[in-house]
Each structure stands twice: as structure tokens, then as C-alpha cells.
Amino acid sequence: MGPGERSYREQVDPITRDKRADVIPRSALRRQQIKLDNALNAQPFRLRGDVIFLDRNSTGVIQVQLNNTSEDLFPMAAGDGIEALPFEDFFVTSAAQAGLVVNLWYGYSARFKTFLSSTDISDRPGRQLGIVRGVTDRNPTAKVFNSSTGSVAPHAGTIRWTYTVPASRKCLVEFIALLQVRITAAAPVGLWQNAIQYTPSGGGATTIWNLISIGNAINDKDHEDLGASMTLLAGDTLNQLDADASTGGTTQQVSGFKGTEYDA
Amino acid sequence: MLKRSRISKLPSGAWGVDLPTYIMIAGTFLPIVQGLIDADGLSALFSDEDRARLNPTVQIEIPDDWPIKADGQLDAEGLRARYRDHPRFGIKSYVPPVFL
Numbered sequence: 001m002g003p004g005e006r007s008y009r010e011q012v013d014p015i016t017r018d019k020r021a022d023v024i025p026r027s028a029l030r031r032q033q034i035k036l037d038n039a040l041n042a043q044p045f046r047l048r049g050d051v052i053f054l055d056r057n058s059t060g061v062i063q064v065q066l067n068n069t070s071e072d073l074f075p076m077a078a079g080d081g082i083e084a085l086p087f088e089d090f091f092v093t094s095a096a097q098a099g100l101v102v103n104l105w106y107g108y109s110a111r112f113k114t115f116l117s118s119t120d121i122s123d124r125p126g127r128q129l130g131i132v133r134g135v136t137d138r139n140p141t142a143k144v145f146n147s148s149t150g151s152v153a154p155h156a157g158t159i160r161w162t163y164t165v166p167a168s169r170k171c172l173v174e175f176i177a178l179l180q181v182r183i184t185a186a187a188p189v190g191l192w193q194n195a196i197q198y199t200p201s202g203g204g205a206t207t208i209w210n211l212i213s214i215g216n217a218i219n220d221k222d223h224e225d226l227g228a229s230m231t232l233l234a235g236d237t238l239n240q241l242d243a244d245a246s247t248g249g250t251t252q253q254v255s256g257f258k259g260t261e262y263d264a
Numbered sequence: 265m266l267k268r269s270r271i272s273k274l275p276s277g278a279w280g281v282d283l284p285t286y287i288m289i290a291g292t293f294l295p296i297v298q299g300l301i302d303a304d305g306l307s308a309l310f311s312d313e314d315r316a317r318l319n320p321t322v323q324i325e326i327p328d329d330w331p332i333k334a335d336g337q338l339d340a341e342g343l344r345a346r347y348r349d350h351p352r353f354g355i356k357s358y359v360p361p362v363f364l
Contacts, residue, residue: 145287155305159280161287167349197276202351205276235349241278245308 029107036060036097042069048088049106053081060100065091076102081112098168135172138262143171146256147240151183154190154244159197162239163257171232171261179254180211180242181221186249189216194242194253201235216249234264265328267336267363268292271306271320275352279306281324282361284343284353292323321364337363 032047034040042065052064056078063073066087073093074082090106105112147160165171180194195210211222232238242253266289272282281288291303300307301320331342338360347353 147288148290149304150290152304153302154308155302156308156310157278158288158305159274159276159278160290162280162283162285164284164347164350164353166284166346167354199276201349235347235351235354237284239280241276243278243308 029105029110032104032106034062034092034102034104036062036094036100036102039096040092040094042091042093045090045092046088047090047104047106050086050108051081051083051110051112052087052090052104052106053110053112054078055103055105055112058102058104060094060097060102062102063093065093083111135260135262140260140262143259143261144257145240146254147242148254149242149252151250151252152244153250154186154192154246154248155242157241157243159239159241160255161257162237163259164237165232165234165261167234168264169234169261170264171236171259172228173230173232173238173257173259174228175256175258176209176226176229177224177254177256178209178211178240179221179223179252180213181252182213182215182218183250183252185216185218186246188247189214189249190245190247192242192244192246192251192253194222194255195240196255196257197237197239197241198230198232199237199239201233201237205237205239207241216246232259265332266323266325268321268323269361269363271315271322272361273312273315279310281322283324283326284347284350286324286326289323289325294321 030047032045034045040062054076058078061075061077063075065071065073066082066085067089069091143163145161145163149160163171176196178194178196180192182192191212191214193210193212195207197205198208199205209224209226211224213220213222238257240255240257244251269281269283271279274280274282293301293303293305295318296302297318300310300314301318306320331339331346333339340360343360344354344356344358352358
């Protein structure tokens with residue numbers, strides 16, 4: 001290319017024409033946010049351009065068809081884009097994803113770059129890439145449960161706290177503590193216990209940590225602390241249970257649990 | 265938020281409150297019945313018949329973000345939706361206990 005000559009791009013970039021010959025300023029880059037609370041079935045959006053891109057604030061996953069619903073569905077999530085394919089109709093199909101959105105950019109002759117890291121991408125493309133966001137980036141909420149019976153007489157098995165993981169959430173169990181101590185002697189002593197039960201969604205309750213004693217001396221005690229130990233899935237339940245089958249006497253049974261609940 | 269609810273025999277056979285998530289408040293069992301119910305729990309002798317006759321209750325703490333209707337009761341449909349993956353709490357036949 002000789003001096004003074006302009007490249008093809010330099011000549012055509014100031015304006016770009018779509019296939020209907022509408023003149024679009026090349027700077028036109030527009031954004032459309034699509035809420036995914038409700039399911040979408042080939043929902044049409046009139047978006048003209050030849051570039052489309054889902055930015056890193058996109059939290060949901062969609063399937064798209066350009067120009068015509070007879071096309072095959074193309075999955076898109078944060079960081080995905082399509083370039084150099086003129087379109088004016090954009091059809092979105094999606095399952096209901098409560099609270100999630102796609103943040104979509106479209107226009108002409110743009111090129112987006114994205115750097116996917118372990119903390120700035122949504123979960124699903126992350127899994128596809130073998131990367132999963134950390135718990136603290138997925139709407140974390142602390143879950144804390146505790147119980148203390150005071151000085152309690154012999155009693156039937158009682159669940160003093162229970163925690164069930166809501167739908168679309170998980171919980172990282174970070175700490176569990178169990179303690180039991182005899183306050184006054186029984187006559188005669190029976191088995192007294194303080195336990196944690198785990199019930200996987202659809203399964204039966206299973207005692208996974210248990211302090212059991214038949215000690216009958218004042219201040220007989222058991223104590224157990226557990227650190228980060230398990231992940232609870234949606235519908236899983238963790239609960240405490242204590243009981244004392246003695247006759248007379250009193251015990252105190254204490255428990256504590258801390259976990260972080262986050263988007264599944 | 266704090267509520268008072270009836271005690272149930274749960275599927276595991278233990279006594280508790282038929283809710284997916286709660287914390288019992290210590291020392292709040294009612295009524296106190298010598299030999300059967302004290303402030304911290306139910307006697308090992310406590311039976312299903314005693315439950316039907318005495319209707320023991322306990323104060324509990326439930327999550328603040330649960331769906332509560334204007335009358336202070338749980339929105340059953342909202343609660344089922346929240347636990348829709350759960351084989352019991354997520355289905356139509358589950359009705360949460362009435363708060364007292």
C-alpha cells in the first residue's frame with residue numbers, strides 16, 4: 001500500500017451498513033440487560049449488529065439463535081461472544097434462573113477481550129473450563145446454629161436445631177462443636193448422648209458425630225470440635241440431637257455449628 | 265425471628281419442630297408438666313398420646329428471610345418453593361406448622 005493510500009478498513013470503518021442498508025455509526029455499541037427470572041422460549045429481541053458479547057457481570061446462562069429460530073441453539077454465558085455475523089433479531093431461550101441476568105453488548109466492528117479468572121466468571125462457564133468460583137464470590141451467607149440445654153433432666157431425643165440447605169444453594173460446613181457434661185448424678189445412669197445427624201436430600205438421617213456416655217460422676221464430660229469437614233448440597237439437612245436415658249440426675253448438652261451457604 | 269410452635273415427632277423418631285430450619289430457644293418448652301415436660305425438654309416417658317393431649321410448644325428462631333404473610337404465619341407455598349429440591353419440604357403435601 002503506497003503513501004497516502006487508505007486501507008479498506010480505513011475507508012469503510014467510519015460507517016458500517018447492515019444488510020438493510022441502515023447507516024449505523026461505528027461507535028454505536030449498546031447494552032441490553034436480560035433478566036432470567038422467568039423461563040424464555042425463543043424470546044425475540046430486536047438487536048442489530050454484527051458483534052454480540054456477554055460481559056463478566058452476566059450471571060446466567062442462555063441459548064441464542066440469530067435472525068431465525070430455525071437455527072441451532074448456541075449456548076452463551078459470561079465471556080462468550082459472536083463476531084462478524086450480521087444479525088437483527090436475537091432469540092433467547094433460557095430456563096428460569098431466579099435473580100440472574102445476562103449483560104449483553106452489541107454493535108458493529110467491535111472486538112471484546114475477556115480475561116477469565118477464578119473469581120470473575122459465572123459458575124457454569126467456569127465449570128466448563130474447569131474453573132469454579134470461590135465460595136466467597138457466590139452470594140455467601142453465614143449460617144450459625146447452637147444449642148445449650150442448661151441443666152436438663154433425663155429427656156427423650158430432641159432435635160434442638162436443624163438446618164436444611166435451600167434450593168440452588170450449597171453450604172460449606174466450617175465448624176462443629178459438641179460438648180456434654182454431667183451436672184448431677186443419676187440413679188441409675190442410662191446412656192446420655194449429644195450428636196450431629198446428616199440427612200442427604202432424599203435419604204435417611206445418619207448420625208455422623210456422636211458423644212455417648214454412661215459416666216455418672218459429676219463433671220464427667222465429652223467434648224469434640226471439628227473443622228471444615230463437609231459440603232452440604234441443596235436439600236441436605238444437618239441437625240443436632242441430644243437425649244438422656246438415665247433416671248434422675250441432670251446433664252448439660254451444648255452444640256455449635258458455623259457454615260457458609262452459597263450459590264450452587 | 266422468634267416464633268412459638270408445636271412440638272412434633274419427626275421422621276427420625278426424635279422430637280422437634282417440623283420445619284426445614286430452626287433453632288430451639290433453651291428453657292422455653294410449655295406447658296410444664298411434672299414428670300413429662302420441663303422447660304428444657306420432654307421426658308423419655310413422653311408419648312404420642314401425651315403430645316396429643318398436652319400439645320407442647322417451644323419457642324424457636326427461624327430465618328429472617330423466610331416468607332411470612334401479614335398474619336405472621338409462614339407462606340407455605342413460598343417455603344415449599346424455597347426448598348423445592350427437598351423430597352418432603354418441597355412438595356404440596358407438606359404444610360408448615362402454625363405459629364402460636
